Amino acid sequence: MQWYLVAGLLTLLTSSQGILTTLSQNNRGYNYDYATVPFLAEVFKLVVSSFLLWGENWGSQPPKMTTDWKSVRLFPIPSIIYLIHNNVQFATLTYVDTSTYQIMGNLKIVTTGILFRIFLKRKLSNLQWLAIMLLAVGTTTSQVKGCGESSCDTLFSAPIQGYMLGILSACLSALAGVYTEFLMKKNNDSLYWQNVQLYTFGAIFNMMRLLLDDIHSGFEKGPWWQRLLNGYTITTWMVVLNLGTTGLLVSWLMKYADNIVKVYATSMAMLLTMVLSVFLFDFKPTLQLLLGIIICGMSLHMYFAPVNMLVELPLTSKTVPGTLNEVAVEKLEGS
Amino acid sequence: MQWYLVAGLLTLLTSSQGILTTLSQNNRGYNYDYATVPFLAEVFKLVVSSFLLWGENWGSQPPKMTTDWKSVRLFPIPSIIYLIHNNVQFATLTYVDTSTYQIMGNLKIVTTGILFRIFLKRKLSNLQWLAIMLLAVGTTTSQVKGCGESSCDTLFSAPIQGYMLGILSACLSALAGVYTEFLMKKNNDSLYWQNVQLYTFGAIFNMMRLLLDDIHSGFEKGPWWQRLLNGYTITTWMVVLNLGTTGLLVSWLMKYADNIVKVYATSMAMLLTMVLSVFLFDFKPTLQLLLGIIICGMSLHMYFAPVNMLVELPLTSKTVPGTLNEVAVEKLEGS
Known part of the structure; x- marks a missing residue:
């Protein structure tokens, strides 16, 4: 499969993610616990990857799998980085409003580079x-706030800590991506085996997060496993499947393309979501x-177009200086 | 003289033009007739160019001057284009507001190209x-309108005629520039002789415009030559000198550099004016x-930087695959 087809599909699905999430809300917000969505998406990715890995076992050559602890122990690291990232994100939002946070989020494109x-x-x-x-x-x-929008902030009006945390957040987000690419490319293990390791830890960390949320709230809504599917509609399931599928596509890109391709796909998806929202x-x-x-x-054209196409001057037949200009002048004078 | 020094000076002076014009107003608007400023600037440019041409006559070799009517008759054309442009501009503003007109004005960068x-x-x-x-x-x-600005237009809300006229206006503005470049480069006549021709017609057309304004208003404020310097302050004179000097620099660029350099200088000046206004x-x-x-x-870097500098990959010593990544991984794990 070509990387740009995968990137295109990722763009479409990431964009639908925003739309589906909005559609899954009613006017009072979410009917379900949103924190259960990433957990179920991890489980979905784990199931799909396990199934594909099992399928590979029946092929002409069995999948390459490094089961050495020295290799396996690297796979929880992306989950750990995301965990730290989530906490930094939370801390950032105590200093800056969500729209400033969203604007700063674009920094992760540069930090990824x-x-x-x-x-x-x-x-x-x-x-x-x-x-x-x-x-x-x-x-x-x-994302520049247009005229007529309610809140109106001055540039750089938040406390400096907010901006520092925003930069840290962008670095952590980039680090998780770059580290995952390193993991996927460091050997030629089967993609599905790498996925199984990644998503097993992903599922565990998400489970821990749900449990911690319950502990923080003193189990007032009951333990997470009892209310896991509460309020789930068909749209909620689509959100889960969509999130899971985009995750699988990102893994594929990390192994066979790179982080920059992913960054382009998700940025284009953000713009597509805004257009669709119109x-x-x-x-x-x-x-x-x-x-x-x-x-x-x-930017897309500049990054991906062949260099020759960008810098070569167009070839034309030798121009006769003056002649054609004179024609233009004559026309001008006639008008 | 290097073209980029001239372009830099043009940027500074064009930028001061906006500032000086604002400073020359009092809180009730202009104390003087603003239409007299371009006329006096043309006269200033004509005087300076005549003087420099006269000076060239005393040099080791006399200036090259084509006085053939077939050549001279081309020099009023830029003034004619500007005259048409002014009228199109006026017509455009009956369909769109000034801020939309200002936004559309950026089109002239592309039409110039x-x-x-x-x-x-x-x-x-x-x-x-x-x-x-x-x-x-x-x-x-x-120029995107920020939040909190009073008027708030929807995108493309003006009648289609407004946009068509805006495009025409951008084409005429570009045509005047490109045509002037053609005039200045079509032979190796002395720049000052070319200027003298250009500004003689410029002064005449500006005079005609002042006269037409008087006729339209039924001479209620008296003929233009009687109120030429009414309300002029030292700042107004600086506006005139500044406008005249920028005109001379543009002529120089048209002969020794090109329209694209001019477009960059004036665009950068616009941004500089906004920064200075802060x-x-x-x-x-x-x-x-x-x-x-x-x-x-x-954009400036992309247009003017040497192509090699833009497309070459940085040379580094051969990296040992894995080693440095492993170090990074070890560090990550340790944290």
């Missing part, structure tokens, strides 16, 4: 760096959304 | 086209201004 360069030793041209920064600028542009939820299309789409489109 | 390609047969790489479009997107981004007139700095500056800076 930086960590990709540092940890994975991947070289990027000056132009590719420009493209990555442009992608971050483009997604930020699309049609589905009567959002007002804004100039900044249009500009953001143009900027990100240019 | 297109006419530059068509009429002057100048080849641009794919990357340079991207840079030009990005410059237009960047200046537009900086300090001078207590304008609120906005996220969109910051984004616009970043985008235009990237």
